[in-house]
Amino acid sequence: MLPxxxxxxxxxxxxxxxxxxxxxxPAQLKRVDWHYVLHEIQHVLHFxxxxxxxxxxxxxxxxxxxxxxIADNRSRLVKPILFIIITSLIYTVIxxxxxxxxxxxxxxxxxVSTAGLIFGWVQNHYGYGNMIMGMYIAFWLKLFFSKYGYNxxxxxxxxxxxxxxxxxxxxVFAVVEGLTKSGLMKIAGITGVAYCTWxxxxxxxxxxxxxxxxxxxxxxxxxxxxxxxxxxxxxLIDTLMKH
Numbered sequence: 001m002l003p004x005x006x007x008x009x010x011x012x013x014x015x016x017x018x019x020x021x022x023x024x025x026p027a028q029l030k031r032v033d034w035h036y037v038l039h040e041i042q043h044v045l046h047f048x049x050x051x052x053x054x055x056x057x058x059x060x061x062x063x064x065x066x067x068x069x070i071a072d073n074r075s076r077l078v079k080p081i082l083f084i085i086i087t088s089l090i091y092t093v094i095x096x097x098x099x100x101x102x103x104x105x106x107x108x109x110x111x112v113s114t115a116g117l118i119f120g121w122v123q124n125h126y127g128y129g130n131m132i133m134g135m136y137i138a139f140w141l142k143l144f145f146s147k148y149g150y151n152x153x154x155x156x157x158x159x160x161x162x163x164x165x166x167x168x169x170x171x172v173f174a175v176v177e178g179l180t181k182s183g184l185m186k187i188a189g190i191t192g193v194a195y196c197t198w199x200x201x202x203x204x205x206x207x208x209x210x211x212x213x214x215x216x217x218x219x220x221x222x223x224x225x226x227x228x229x230x231x232x233x234x235x236l237i238d239t240l241m242k243h
């Protein structure tokens with residue numbers, strides 16, 4: 001039984017129920033034990049509003065679901081930052097066992113220059129590199145699809161979902177290749193780019209054929225400008241270190 005009036009430990013507002021009416025904080029927190037940990041894992045993995053549901057919806061109707069998340073309902077899908085963190089973790093774990101990045105990402109002479117070292121880091125941490133690359137892709141998408149009225153950060157949300165799915169596609173192909181020794185990672189790259197192009201175009205307007213071309217070009221330009229930025233940064237650092 002709760003006291004009639006207590007102060008919320010989060011926002012200090014008066015609480016006379018099981019939850020604070022101002023911030024939603026429980027009046028009495030449950031003790032952290034194995035029940036609590038199991039509940040948190042189930043909360044992430046449960047079907048509705050969970051990772052499995054989000055993956056299913058992004059496979060079938062990515063554009064519709066991401067638009068709905070931005071404009072209408074943000075409770076049906078996993079939060080985009082959490083989604084890309086989880087997919088990056090899955091990707092990283094699978095890469096640790098199957099070394100998938102060596103199959104489709106390759107930078108030579110990565111120890112000769114600073115740019116090479118940065119590219120080497122990207123090769124070894126492609127999940128995190130993908131997140132950084134997303135900002136470059138978002139710039140080009142904002143430029144190409146400016147008439148739709150989405151701001152830069154809304155486009156970043158789109159890319160969190162889309163690139164997270166891209167990493168899952170690579171991870172699935174990697175598991176199949178690792179188990180069958182079939183050399184599928186080159187196909188994985190094409191499939192991943194094709195999915196991203198389709199999902200981005202569907203987000204803006206799936207009925208306009210030109211949107212698929214613009215999405216593909218924006219994706220490619222994002223990767224190119226990311227690479228050029230790395231080379232310029234490496235050149236600048238190398239030049240400064242010589243003086």
